[in-house]
Amino acid sequence: MKDLENKNDLTFKASKDFIAKSYIKKDDYDTLYKESINDPEKFWGEMAKKISWIKPYSKVKDVSFQKNDLHISWFKNGILNVSYNCIDKHLKTKANDIALICEADEPGNSKKITYQQLHDEVCKFANLLKYNNVKKHDRVTIYMPMICEAVFAMLACARIGAIHSVVFGGFSPEALAQRLIDCDSKLIITCNEGKRGGKIIPLKNNVDEALKIKGVDVKNVIVFKHTSNDVNMEKQRDIYYHEVEKTLKKTCEIEPMEAEDPLFILYTSGSTGKPKGVLHTSAGYLVYVALSFKWVFDYKDGDIYWCTADVGWVTGHSYIVYGPLANGATTLIFEGMPTYPDASRFWQICSEHKVNIFYTAPTAIRTLMKAGNEYVKKYDLSALKLLGSVGEPINPKAWLWYYDIVGNKNCPIVDTWWQTETGGIMLTSLPGAHLQKPGSAGLPFFGINPILVNDSGEEVNDSGNLCIKDSWPGQARTLYNNHKRFYETYFQAFPNKYFSGDSALKDSDGYFHITGRVDDVMNISGHRIGTAEVESALVSSPYVAEAAVVSYAHDIKGEAIYAFITLMKDVKDCEEILKEIKACVKKEIGSIAVPEIIQFSPALPRTRSGKIMRRILRKIASNEYEDLGDISTLANSSVVADIIEVHKELI
Ligand code: WTA
Numbered sequence: 107m108k109d110l111e112n113k114n115d116l117t118f119k120a121s122k123d124f125i126a127k128s129y130i131k132k133d134d135y136d137t138l139y140k141e142s143i144n145d146p147e148k149f150w151g152e153m154a155k156k157i158s159w160i161k162p163y164s165k166v167k168d169v170s171f172q173k174n175d176l177h178i179s180w181f182k183n184g185i186l187n188v189s190y191n192c193i194d195k196h197l198k199t200k201a202n203d204i205a206l207i208c209e210a211d212e213p214g215n216s217k218k219i220t221y222q223q224l225h226d227e228v229c230k231f232a233n234l235l236k237y238n239n240v241k242k243h244d245r246v247t248i249y250m251p252m253i254c255e256a257v258f259a260m261l262a263c264a265r266i267g268a269i270h271s272v273v274f275g276g277f278s279p280e281a282l283a284q285r286l287i288d289c290d291s292k293l294i295i296t297c298n299e300g301k302r303g304g305k306i307i308p309l310k311n312n313v314d315e316a317l318k319i320k321g322v323d324v325k326n327v328i329v330f331k332h333t334s335n336d337v338n339m340e341k342q343r344d345i346y347y348h349e350v351e352k353t354l355k356k357t358c359e360i361e362p363m364e365a366e367d368p369l370f371i372l373y374t375s376g377s378t379g380k381p382k383g384v385l386h387t388s389a390g391y392l393v394y395v396a397l398s399f400k401w402v403f404d405y406k407d408g409d410i411y412w413c414t415a416d417v418g419w420v421t422g423h424s425y426i427v428y429g430p431l432a433n434g435a436t437t438l439i440f441e442g443m444p445t446y447p448d449a450s451r452f453w454q455i456c457s458e459h460k461v462n463i464f465y466t467a468p469t470a471i472r473t474l475m476k477a478g479n480e481y482v483k484k485y486d487l488s489a490l491k492l493l494g495s496v497g498e499p500i501n502p503k504a505w506l507w508y509y510d511i512v513g514n515k516n517c518p519i520v521d522t523w524w525q526t527e528t529g530g531i532m533l534t535s536l537p538g539a540h541l542q543k544p545g546s547a548g549l550p551f552f553g554i555n556p557i558l559v560n561d562s563g564e565e566v567n568d569s570g571n572l573c574i575k576d577s578w579p580g581q582a583r584t585l586y587n588n589h590k591r592f593y594e595t596y597f598q599a600f601p602n603k604y605f606s607g608d609s610a611l612k613d614s615d616g617y618f619h620i621t622g623r624v625d626d627v628m629n630i631s632g633h634r635i636g637t638a639e640v641e642s643a644l645v646s647s648p649y650v651a652e653a654a655v656v657s658y659a660h661d662i663k664g665e666a667i668y669a670f671i672t673l674m675k676d677v678k679d680c681e682e683i684l685k686e687i688k689a690c691v692k693k694e695i696g697s698i699a700v701p702e703i704i705q706f707s708p709a710l711p712r713t714r715s716g717k718i719m720r721r722i723l724r725k726i727a728s729n730e731y732e733d734l735g736d737i738s739t740l741a742n743s744s745v746v747a748d749i750i751e752v753h754k755e756l757i
Contacts, residue, residue: 128538274418394580399429497632529580
């Protein structure tokens, strides 16, 4: 309990001026929040009027929890188009306003796209998709760097009713192929090459490799020429965008979509080796991200907003693309990384474009904090008025640095907790309504009813598994082609409640403090990676007999991967083998999943029934080996001492 009490100590409040201008003040929150929980139909029915409909909905909410199943539907019978809401809707008043600012990897190289230009580019792109026979509900995979064409591609799919699946550009050909096969994509959109931190990312080459893998059935590849280098192009199959661009019309009719028609699939890690295709639909998702964007970031017309996430993750979908554009905002997209050419890159961009709202991940904040204040101080950041954090718990030290040095003690910080499956922000402090507490994700957003339950499913007050009661419009509807897994993963553990997989504390002010995942998912630099995925990549090496993966606390990444490996008989552990094993993970998943530490061990600790005791390995990886608890149930308890010895030598 002491821990929990301490969490109440430090609080921060937005300035009087900020509060006076904010959309939601304390009293508004209290009243509206109650309304949203007591009468969700009324609340969301009103909020949904803020988006444009071709035909209005007849029922706001239709959610049924059954035994071993559930169905979620919002805004039934409504017809709309998401691309219309993000573009056409604004053309009357904002055709010449900037929709996108695209900042390249190298400084001094940015471009601005107005809403009219966004319209034209998206239409051209949509026409090309149609010309290549892409129809409503077809799946299109997007494998792109962080450039404006990635946004055009997403909105082009939405315009014609195709379902996009954006795959993070850092994933390997194998990981890409797995995702192409799962949703049976016939078309992929990519670039010849991407650039990040001065390095070339061979995207088209990766696509070529992925397309050789058995089961992939892609008929066409659309390729943007982003760098000057040429790449292999297969006649018939591959289309260079710039070669056909002139033939494409700048208008394209929107496809009328049902409220529950799918908008996108986004693959994310779970506790098995196979990634899950989280599926979001059109109306509920749009209503939720549009509203949460406006109120959480307190976005006002004319503000310049920048979210540094990658479009390959959900944050990029909801808060670079759909939330901001649905509000007619100016949203910045940056191809590069925070430390290239040096650790001032973020601050230089903020200063150059007079960014008002800045949203990033704790890993980036910790990296830049370590680099030193001088990188921040040399730029004028006076345009900043609000800061945001997402993706992992932010430790108070990093929070305070962000607040003092980046925000100059003048910008409220919204620490936003949410997930791929939730579609949008679920817990946060609203900047004009709430005190902020470093290290706490704050209070529920409207319509969100979070509770904590113990392992037996009983509701508890201060510490437990974080669940959400009932439904909200931005909630994922299913896992692509696997509704059973959807139910089992999220609704089976605690019936009739969505289980997030996170644990949390709740303090006496009702603020939530996320304490981490309770499942086999790790959070490495804000990226979700399943232990099973990494283990299966490790055992794909012919040298590896067995692997167990855990995470441990890391100063910069939040968590880092620690792999315990048993080699095949007669294989000697040496640098070469280590390199090859790491290369296997890079090949199967990508660099983000390569373990920070690999430890070889003649055996792994097992129970008598043969299960690896990860609990023990987790403790060893975290240097807590003095207190391993009861290990008498192990079949081979003698290996533990050896593993500890080798661990001590390694670190
Ligand atoms: C973690 C990212 C603490 C959490 C939007 C969650 C956070 C997982 C926060 C989802 C936060 C996200 N504080 N932890 N503010 N935001 N997380 O699906 O463990 O990539 O379950 O969505 O990130 O990651 P995902």
